[in-house]
Amino acid sequence: MKHNFRLTKEQREFVNSQKSENKKKRIIESLRSQYEFENSLEGTAYNLKILPCRQKLERTIVQTVHELPKRVKQFVYDNCEFLSISRFEGLCLDVNARYPWLIMLRDNASKSTIAHEIAHARLGHKTAEPCPPGDSEKNERAAWQLAGKWGFHKKIKQRIN
Numbered sequence: 698m699k700h701n702f703r704l705t706k707e708q709r710e711f712v713n714s715q716k717s718e719n720k721k722k723r724i725i726e727s728l729r730s731q732y733e734f735e736n737s738l739e740g741t742a743y744n745l746k747i748l749p750c751r752q753k754l755e756r757t758i759v760q761t762v763h764e765l766p767k768r769v770k771q772f773v774y775d776n777c778e779f780l781s782i783s784r785f786e787g788l789c790l791d792v793n794a795r796y797p798w799l800i801m802l803r804d805n806a807s808k809s810t811i812a813h814e815i816a817h818a819r820l821g822h823k824t825a826e827p828c829p830p831g832d833s834e835k836n837e838r839a840a841w842q843l844a845g846k847w848g849f850h851k852k853i854k855q856r857i858n
């Protein structure tokens with residue numbers, strides 16, 4: 698997803714309220730670098746909560762979240778924690794842990810699977826069962842649809858048992 702730096706209305710007013718041109722420039726520069734960091738892979742990685750896991754999975758999670766729309770990204774930062782597990786392809790639990798959603802993924806989870814699990818969380822689907830078999834078909838379809846809207850598409854691989 699391509700992001701272009703633009704001052705918000707409030708930021709513009711703040712900059713305009715400064716008397717010194719130098720100070721205006723410095724404020725804009727620091728807002729720009731903050732913006733660029735937030736929209737970089739490093740910024741995404743910095744904001745995510747990923748419990749220790751293989752580097753490959755960590756990288757895939759960061760890349761996936763990096764490609765999400767801004768508002769969804771913030772939702773993930775505020776509500777989701779990621780964990781690597783070996784048994785299930787992807788599981789989305791509502792737990793009374795540090796964050797409302799614990800997203801469990803296999804080490805080889807694809808970007809579409811990760812986006813799919815995030816979509817379940819975003820839609821408020823609560824399941825303590827592995828997904829897909831425990832998922833209602835309706836929830837399953839809604840999650841794929843939402844992930845598709847974000848630009849992640851279901852792999853050809855059949856996910857229904």
Ligand SMILES: [Zn+2]
Nearest residue numbers: 828829832837
């Ligand atoms: Zn699912």
